[in-house]
Amino acid sequence: MNRLTRLAFWRGRAPGFWRTFLSGGLVGVIVVAGIGALLVAPWLLTHRSMWPLERKFGNYAVSMAARLHGGTKSNPLAINRQALERGQYAYTGSCAQCHGATGDGTGAALSQALFPPATDLSGGDAAEKSDAELFWITKNGLSFTAMPGFAGQYNDDAIWALVAYLRALQGKQSSSSTSRPLVVPTPSAEELARAGVSGDPAAQGAAVYFAENCQLCHGGSGNGPGELRLRFPSQDDAYLTCVVRNGPNGMPAYSGAMLSDEDLATLVAFMKTLPTAQGQGGGEGRPLPGRPPGTPPAGGGEGRPGPGGGGGGRDAYSSPPGADTSACEPQRPGAGAGR
Numbered sequence: 001m002n003r004l005t006r007l008a009f010w011r012g013r014a015p016g017f018w019r020t021f022l023s024g025g026l027v028g029v030i031v032v033a034g035i036g037a038l039l040v041a042p043w044l045l046t047h048r049s050m051w052p053l054e055r056k057f058g059n060y061a062v063s064m065a066a067r068l069h070g071g072t073k074s075n076p077l078a079i080n081r082q083a084l085e086r087g088q089y090a091y092t093g094s095c096a097q098c099h100g101a102t103g104d105g106t107g108a109a110l111s112q113a114l115f116p117p118a119t120d121l122s123g124g125d126a127a128e129k130s131d132a133e134l135f136w137i138t139k140n141g142l143s144f145t146a147m148p149g150f151a152g153q154y155n156d157d158a159i160w161a162l163v164a165y166l167r168a169l170q171g172k173q174s175s176s177s178t179s180r181p182l183v184v185p186t187p188s189a190e191e192l193a194r195a196g197v198s199g200d201p202a203a204q205g206a207a208v209y210f211a212e213n214c215q216l217c218h219g220g221s222g223n224g225p226g227e228l229r230l231r232f233p234s235q236d237d238a239y240l241t242c243v244v245r246n247g248p249n250g251m252p253a254y255s256g257a258m259l260s261d262e263d264l265a266t267l268v269a270f271m272k273t274l275p276t277a278q279g280q281g282g283g284e285g286r287p288l289p290g291r292p293p294g295t296p297p298a299g300g301g302e303g304r305p306g307p308g309g310g311g312g313g314r315d316a317y318s319s320p321p322g323a324d325t326s327a328c329e330p331q332r333p334g335a336g337a338g339r
């Protein structure tokens with residue numbers, strides 16, 4: 001074949017041939033990629049040890065996502081001691097089970113079980129991230145990892161309070177009391193034995209209490225530290241329902257999607273049986289801002305008028321957008337009266 005006949009050979013095949021040839025190739029690539037994806041996804045779910053550079057790649061992906069979406073806002077509550085205390089409460093019940101009590105990603109119930117493992121928030125990459133990036137990650141979570149998004153449980157102020165507390169864990173906030181993690185007593189066997197799936201509403205409510213992890217903050221019988229001790233300024237059903245639904249002051253909100261009305265009713269019945277609800281064990285009918293003797297406030301208090309000084313502002317730290325926390329207020333006689 002000389003050069004001319006070769007040219008004629010290829011010319012003769014244009015243009016329909018090329019179109020078929022190229023689209024055939026494309027279909028081939030898509031089919032191979034599809035089969036690959038079908039095999040890779042199940043394999044990824046069994047992948048349990050870090051490859052070289054994988055951690056670096058993961059950190060890069062998280063940083064890029066947070067940088068692209070996070071914006072540039074700096075923490076409006078960075079130097080607010082009340083927020084720091086609320087952030088510590090929220091951290092204790094919502095983050096410590098994965099990231100550890102001190103934020104270093106070890107020693108927690110789930111820290112060893114997760115892959116990728118929960119990040120060390122007390123230093124390293126997390127310390128280098130901006131406030132806005134930490135805020136974005138906490139609010140939205142990270143897909144394909146165990147990191148949940150908290151937009152449904154905490155409003156923006158509560159998330160900024162969490163970010164302030166992360167800075168404290170990183171040693172960037174001088175506060176001797178918040179740098180010590182809170183110790184919430186683990187439920188005792190007797191406390192756990194109160195839970196039952198059938199029987200009276202209080203027993204069912206106890207089961208809901210533990211299933212929803214209320215004990216991670218409030219202890220097995222409302223005996224948590226500091227303001228996490230349940231004191232029940234009002235035993236009114238409407239008040240207790242309102243608190244759980246709206247989550248004021250650093251408590252997460254439990255929406256109808258998380259907790260049905262029926263379950264919440266049993267939970268309320270259970271809470272009314274707790275010793276603190278009956279005026280023992282530190283209850284004494286004190287108003288909400290009061291603290292049991294001998295439990296210093298986690299963050300503020302020394303010198304300054306501490307958290308709870310002004311009743312009105314207290315609800316700012318939690319409740320998702322749109323929640324009506326004012327509905328909880330009338331049931332709190334003396335809230336904001338100071339200590």
Ligand code: HEC
Nearest residue numbers: 062094095098116117118119125126134137138145146147
């Ligand atoms: C169920 C376990 C779990 C809980 C609960 C959890 N996290 Fe995470 N978190 C993770 C995991 C796993 C990662 C690591 C994801 C990865 O590999 O990039 C992570 C990553 C993060 C990061 C990114 C750190 C970085 O620099 O890459 C931040 C910030 C964070 N979590 C904050 C929080 C806060 C604040 C809370 C509580 C409000 C919380 N997390 C609760 C599992 C959890």
Ligand code: HEC
Nearest residue numbers: 089090093094212213214217227230231232243249250251
């Ligand atoms: C992440 C921590 C956290 C979790 C989890 C949590 N709470 Fe709270 N809760 C708080 C904080 C903080 C307050 C506010 C305390 C204050 O300001 O005195 C609070 C307040 C309350 C109050 C108001 C009465 C009082 O004595 O302060 C009730 C009732 C209550 N929580 C019940 C529950 C129930 C029921 C659950 C589970 C469905 C739950 N909490 C889960 C942190 C938490």
